[in-house]
Amino acid sequence: MADETRLMGxxxxxxxVAIAEGVREAQAALDQGPSVDGNGLPLATYHLPYLDFTIKVEMTTKTDSGGRPIAMLMAAPKGSTSSAAQSSVSGRLIAVPPGEGLPLPRLSVATGGNIGGFASIAVTVTNSAGETLANQPIELNIDTEASTTLSLAxxxxxxxxxxxxxxxxAVLTTGADGVxxxxxxxxxxQNARQVVVITATLGTASxxxxxLMEEVG
Structure with missing residues (x-):
């Protein structure tokens, strides 16, 4: 009986493990979604809070003449005996939020107008706990596709x-104030009616x- 219990366990x-891996892969797929739309506006993100499950198992084992357990799918030696065991397991699997449950970085970009051929850019980095993040490397890029979309509009x-x-x-580091x-x-x-979209990235956060290209001062 101990051997049967061990096999079932x-x-x-x-x-x-297979169910937990499925939950992890599902959450990982959700985490891969974009955080902003084509106009730079934040998109909704999704998190699997938990998965309740109940597993009912009935296992039939066979033992050979020496008393050794043999899996059901294996051909049992001649003269073996059969026995069955049942078990029911219920539980809850919880997907770890993005960032392993730690506060996630958040970026915001403030821009100025075209004054004398220059426009200011300020990137502020905080986290989901409301803390400012210093010494963070920020990568900036001009998003040509988004710039075209808004310019045509x-x-x-x-x-x-x-x-x-x-x-x-193109690469910045935040100061003590997170900026x-x-x-x-x-x-x-540059065409004065065109628009330039600047993308700031820190890890998976962006x-x-x-x-606007028209000069304001």
Whole structure:
């Protein structure tokens, strides 16, 4: 009986591991979704809170003449005897939130207007606990696809970056206040009705800011 119990226990353990792996993979797939839409607005994110389950198992084992247990799917030696065991297991599997349950980083991008061919960019990094994060590396990029989408919506031609339109710095580090700043240089020949979308990234967290090309001062 002890051998049968051990066999059933091992089988249930393998089944629980398979279910847990399925929950983990499902949450990982949800975590891969974009955090912002094409206009830089935040999108809803989803988290699997838990999975309740009940497993009912009936295992039939066979023992050979020496009393050794043999799995049901195996052909039993001649002269073996049969026995059955039943078990029911209920429980709850909880998916670990993104970031292993720790506060997640959050970014926000503030931009200024085109003043004398320069537009200011300020990236603020906090976390979901409301704390500011210092010494964080921020990567900035010009999102050509999003810039084109917004430029066309304003009646401007598809966005094409002029040779003089570039970031002063593409990699920033936040200060003690959780803020990092730089500027966007704007080519004087850039279409004034166009829009530039700046994407800031820290790990899997990202945010976008929008800069209008028309000069305001």
């Amino acid at each position: 091992n089988s249930i353990e393998e089944l629980l 304003r009646g401007a031609p598809a966005f094409a970056r002029g040779s003089g339109t570039r970031l002063d710095a 990092a700043t730089t500027r966007l240089r704007i080519d004087s020949k 945010a976008r800011g929008v800069i």
